[in-house]
Amino acid sequence: MRRIIAVLLENEAGALSRVVGLFAQRNYNIETLTVAPTEDETLSRLTVTTTGDASKIEQITKQLNKLIEVVKVMDLTDGDHVERELMLIKLRAEGTTRAEIKRTTDIFRGQIIDVTDTTYTVQLTGPSGKLDGFIGAIGKAVVLEVVRSGVSGIGRGEKILGL
Amino acid sequence: MTEHLSGGDMLIRALQDEGVDYIFGYPGGAALHIYDAIFRQQRVEHILVRHEQAATHMADGYARATGRPGVVLVTSGPGATNAITGIATAYMDSIPMVVISGQVPSDLIGTDAFQETDMVGVSRPVVKHSFLVRSAADIPMVVKKAFYIATSGRPGPVVIDVPKDTTDPAITAPYKYPKSVSLRSYNPALRGHTGQIRRAVEALARAKRPVVYAGGGVVQGNAGELLTRIAKRLNFPVTTTLMGLGAYPASDRQSLGMLGMHGTFEANNAMHAADLILAIGARFDDRVTNNPKKFCPQATIVHIDVDPASISKIIPADIPIVGPALAVLEEMEPMLEQELTKHGLPDAAALQEWWKQIDGWRESHGLNHHMLDRIDPSAKILPQQAVQALLKATSGDAYVTSDVGQHQMFAAQYYAFNAPRRWINSGGLGTMGFGLPAAMGVQFAFPHATVACVTGEGSFMMNMQELSTCLQYGLPIKVVNLNNAALGMVKQWQDMQYGGRHSHSTYRDALPNFVKLVESFGHVGMRVERLGELMPAMTEAFSDKYRMRLVFLDVHVDPEEHVYPMAIKGGSMRDMFLSRSETN
Numbered sequence: 001m002r003r004i005i006a007v008l009l010e011n012e013a014g015a016l017s018r019v020v021g022l023f024a025q026r027n028y029n030i031e032t033l034t035v036a037p038t039e040d041e042t043l044s045r046l047t048v049t050t051t052g053d054a055s056k057i058e059q060i061t062k063q064l065n066k067l068i069e070v071v072k073v074m075d076l077t078d079g080d081h082v083e084r085e086l087m088l089i090k091l092r093a094e095g096t097t098r099a100e101i102k103r104t105t106d107i108f109r110g111q112i113i114d115v116t117d118t119t120y121t122v123q124l125t126g127p128s129g130k131l132d133g134f135i136g137a138i139g140k141a142v143v144l145e146v147v148r149s150g151v152s153g154i155g156r157g158e159k160i161l162g163l
Numbered sequence: 164m165t166e167h168l169s170g171g172d173m174l175i176r177a178l179q180d181e182g183v184d185y186i187f188g189y190p191g192g193a194a195l196h197i198y199d200a201i202f203r204q205q206r207v208e209h210i211l212v213r214h215e216q217a218a219t220h221m222a223d224g225y226a227r228a229t230g231r232p233g234v235v236l237v238t239s240g241p242g243a244t245n246a247i248t249g250i251a252t253a254y255m256d257s258i259p260m261v262v263i264s265g266q267v268p269s270d271l272i273g274t275d276a277f278q279e280t281d282m283v284g285v286s287r288p289v290v291k292h293s294f295l296v297r298s299a300a301d302i303p304m305v306v307k308k309a310f311y312i313a314t315s316g317r318p319g320p321v322v323i324d325v326p327k328d329t330t331d332p333a334i335t336a337p338y339k340y341p342k343s344v345s346l347r348s349y350n351p352a353l354r355g356h357t358g359q360i361r362r363a364v365e366a367l368a369r370a371k372r373p374v375v376y377a378g379g380g381v382v383q384g385n386a387g388e389l390l391t392r393i394a395k396r397l398n399f400p401v402t403t404t405l406m407g408l409g410a411y412p413a414s415d416r417q418s419l420g421m422l423g424m425h426g427t428f429e430a431n432n433a434m435h436a437a438d439l440i441l442a443i444g445a446r447f448d449d450r451v452t453n454n455p456k457k458f459c460p461q462a463t464i465v466h467i468d469v470d471p472a473s474i475s476k477i478i479p480a481d482i483p484i485v486g487p488a489l490a491v492l493e494e495m496e497p498m499l500e501q502e503l504t505k506h507g508l509p510d511a512a513a514l515q516e517w518w519k520q521i522d523g524w525r526e527s528h529g530l531n532h533h534m535l536d537r538i539d540p541s542a543k544i545l546p547q548q549a550v551q552a553l554l555k556a557t558s559g560d561a562y563v564t565s566d567v568g569q570h571q572m573f574a575a576q577y578y579a580f581n582a583p584r585r586w587i588n589s590g591g592l593g594t595m596g597f598g599l600p601a602a603m604g605v606q607f608a609f610p611h612a613t614v615a616c617v618t619g620e621g622s623f624m625m626n627m628q629e630l631s632t633c634l635q636y637g638l639p640i641k642v643v644n645l646n647n648a649a650l651g652m653v654k655q656w657q658d659m660q661y662g663g664r665h666s667h668s669t670y671r672d673a674l675p676n677f678v679k680l681v682e683s684f685g686h687v688g689m690r691v692e693r694l695g696e697l698m699p700a701m702t703e704a705f706s707d708k709y710r711m712r713l714v715f716l717d718v719h720v721d722p723e724e725h726v727y728p729m730a731i732k733g734g735s736m737r738d739m740f741l742s743r744s745e746t747n
Contacts, residue, residue, distance in 0.1 A: 013295070014293075014295065017284070018287060025288045055479075058475070059476060062471050062472035066472055068348060069348055
């Protein structure tokens, strides 16, 4: 089961290494990890996607909570939420494939953000599955380079992860 | 007027303000400003060890015996890395400890400077928390936070890494020790959930085959006395973990002794057949549960623990209660009293029947605590007899530390601990070399108490350099070395699981003459080989004659002896080997 866990963390040196270290030390899997400061500069927000059964996820959230610098932990997948990931993808774009890439990019509501005679660089946002879908549709043969940000997530409605 | 102090002076002043009486440490370049601050004051006594690992075990033994945090001071690089084993030991057993490590100057961090190591990084998986000091002005608050974190909630070791420039005597800052500290991201539970405690009370009152399973959290949480009162009131059997020995008086009829891998027949059978298990401050360690899938199939599990992550980690709890053992039991006692006055024990007959069954287990395969009653003076000494002789010579009133292996299990099984904090051993990490320095920490805390270290020659040789420290500070520890000329527990496993192939578990006659060895350190050594010599030697060692001396009893025990009972791997708790004849 894939879970998206959001963590509010003291924005201090070394705090991130404790979170990453915890996952390694306890043999938990990290699929994606994003982290950046929030509007409150003393706090960082971290989103991690991981997999495991219910008891494993419970342990992960409990162990995260035990870290002194972790302020709050929420399993976003427990409730309604929005998840987004950003992908920058550089594609071989020559001859007839140029038009095809343009069309597919439009269908996926992506943008071409850099162009050369032989390449397009496309920016695409959405749930991770949509990004996977784009790569599938375009075909791996033309993919030169992929950069993905990892998942960011937020609860829907009034639900807030804050102090 | 606010005082201005250098970082080094602040650090020591802050320790004074925390009420620290001993620092266990070893100097070195990066810590020298701090050592100079120690020299210029009288209130905190520094104990010079011979190896930093031993310093951490001393602080650990001190903390386990007193309940107050142990304090360690080491230098950077090898000083810091040598401390890691002791920090990990304290971490696994939830022992409050503050470890101050010198660090290279801030501007050299990351340059592979002389004696530089990333202490915060190296220690990260084995500390409750750690701090890297940024400036002298931060020191009072960092120390305050470190002690608060180390001693609150589930206790544990905290590292303070101190770059040399932050303790520079030329740079001063205003000193004021904070009265209190609060951390928005750290709020340990101070009491349990009342509704959950009420559910637990109802379950306890209804139980027909209850067992109380008490762990180190009861000892560390100072809840032994209250637990004993409650268990007596309910007439419930109590088993304790290796870490929980002494939480309930071992000599009492309701005590089933230790449970788990080398637990008693009655404790493990009672756990397996129980319909209710009240687990307090215990973490369902694999050395207790055996195969979790076969664990206590009929039991409702009430689990009280201050660490939410310990609950339902291995065995799902039916009634989880997060909170300190003492606070939860304090809230539980009047509720239980009310329930008992209103309804009495609903099924006293069932409890009688349960006791009959437990007494039956005890009579059929319980431990023999009377192995000294009839002896052949020329016979080989059994290790169990040595522990029983120790118990007799000390009237059960000693602090007993141990190392790791067979001797540890024999001590746990046969020394009757009737009070908490008397049994001091490395349960979680299983650190050989723990026993002697831990005993030293206990002896510093209680200079007039009887402190014994039950060890084996393998473990003892891992930290025997501390014999020199014992001489320097006049520590009258009594070391009982169960010498079987082998790494006994390794050899036992090799006997049982590897066809008796003793791969690297013996020393090929390369052991030292321990009597001469300890004599060269200025102590008293005695060699004991035959059963007839055992009790006289033990009595002499603990007599007034040697009240001020360290005595090392080199007790040569039967090397063929195994520890039983022993859990059968992959089985349930009641699956145990009871004697060597079953395993051959």
